[in-house]
Amino acid sequence: MKVSSIRPHRRLRVFALLVLLGISIRIISKLALFSRNLQHIRSSKINTKHTFYPSKNHTGIIEFTGKTWMSFTDIDSPGVYRACVPRPSDAKLLSAITGGIVEESQGMTVIHCLSLCIDRGYTYTALGRGTQCLCGNIQDKDSELYLGDYQDSRFCDTPCGGEAHYSCGGKHYLSIYRTSVPDQRCVDVKLKPKGSLPLVALASYPRSGNTWTRQLIEKASGIRTGSTMWRHEMKVAISKKVFLGGNINYKLQRTICIKSHSHKVQDIKEFKGAILLIRNPYRTLVAEVFRRLMIVKNKNLTAVLKYFKSEDWNAFVDVQINDWRDTALNWINNTPKILVVHYEELEDNTFKEIHRMMDFLNVFTTDNRIKCAIQEHPSSKSTGLSLGNYFRKTRVYLTNNPFSDSQQELIDRNIEMVNATLNIKGLTPLPAYSVTVF
Structure with missing residues (x-):
């Protein structure tokens, strides 16, 4: 009787041990998989912070x-x-x-x-x-x-x-x-021999898409671009890898065009021609504040938002809208040969605008190469939906209109001045700029 009564309990213990063994094996497998993934993440320098899809809170951030x-x-x-x-x-x-x-x-x-x-x-x-x-x-x-x-x-x-x-x-x-595999359609981008190219500027007020446009031009033309700020660029890690033409003296005339943010007439007159890139000043002024405070001065978001309510913001708008206007007017009036490209049009019709720039720069290229350039460097507007930034740079967190009525009047007057000059010169007029971008 005792023997027969003990055997079922032994069977239960054996069954329990088998269940525990199975659970242990699954746990070990999961830990091994986690370990492998952790090694992947550590070795690839990945940003694993879960900080994206935007939602607007009561502060306008x-x-x-x-x-x-x-x-x-x-x-x-x-x-x-x-x-x-x-x-x-x-x-x-x-x-x-x-x-x-x-x-x-x-x-x-x-x-x-x-x-x-x-x-x-x-x-x-x-x-x-x-x-x-x-x-x-x-x-x-x-x-x-x-x-x-x-x-x-x-x-x-x-x-x-x-x-x-x-x-x-x-x-x-x-x-x-x-x-990271190079796309062979537009991978070949080179410097030209010394003195072989005219000095042509890619001019803009800061935060107007100059860097993105340089990337498009390089991939579409197969020729490096330069910079008037080459002494600074040659010290920046990303420039050493991405913009090799920005690491040499632009006066050597080895690059297809040269980045410039200057609006000084004496600087402008050294160029034989220019592509003038213009962007809505309501966007550029805000973007420039974020660049100066968050990137250059390493301020946090709270400090930047306070700036937009300060007297410093009023002074900034007063000065910088004049610089935005002068950048456009001085290049238009002092460049013997000019092509005006509107940033918003470049976003909406990138293929067509690259063709215009290639024609202006007298560069023969192919449609397939231009498609490659666009695919390698898509606009923030085209990627905005997938990246969740609703057509804005991810670092621009401001959603409420920061401009007072008097500031808007000042900016609109300067927009009208630039547009009137474009019309007089027979150049492409500005799109309908307004503060409604916020």
Whole structure:
């Protein structure tokens, strides 16, 4: 009787031990996967702060929450997030993403997928349905997978199997990352021989898109751009890697155009021509405040917002709107050959505006090279929906109108002066600038 009564308890103990063993194995597997992902993150210098999707609070500040993509802070990172885009139908998937599905795994991570595509020589990584890694070369607008079709990144809502705090696409969407593999259509960008190019400026008031325009011009033309601030640029890490033409004396005439923020007539007259880039002053003035205080002086957001309520802000507007006006008027009136490009038009019709600049610079290029330039350096407006910044730079957090009525009257008068001069000279008039951008 005793023997028969003990055996069921032994069986129960054995069963319990087996259950505990199974749980232990699963825990060990999860810890190993976590360890591998942690090593990926540490080795790739990734910004893992969840601080994006904007919502407007009572102070007028954009707050960022629920960021679902991986962002990198290293210049030599393995990739960069581009967009959430609609997933092509299964019948068209392989024609849209030339490398197809290279791996499907419950432990999929962004870094792992990027590595797979880089090893295979592809320029783009696409992640789908939480487990799929796809690789390909997205060539142009005719592709089934067009990067211009940006969607809100919340549609890419399926967590990656191996790192649930990031999304790997969705049921009907793909998370797209640009890999570090060079795009051969526009990778070749060189300096020209000494003295071979005329001095042509790329002139603008600060925060008018000069850097972005330089990137587009370099990729589209295959020729480096320079800078009147070359002594400063040669000391900046990103310039040493991105703008090699900005590291040499621009007077050597080896670059296709030269960045300038000067509005002094004596500086302007050394150039044979200029592309004048003009942007809505209501945007540029605010952006310049954020640059000076947050980037140059390392002030926090609270300090910047207080600035917009101070007398210093009033003085800043009084001085800087004159500089915005003088930058436009002095280049228009003192340059023998000029092309006016409006930043807003460059955002809306990038392909057409690059063609205009190439014609002005007397550079022969191809449509495919221009498409490559746009794909490599998309406008903040085109990426705004996917990145959640609603068509504004992510560092510009102000949403309420900071301009008083008297400031608006002053700015509008200066806008009218610039527009009148453009019309007299037969140049492209300004778009309808107003304070309603806030």
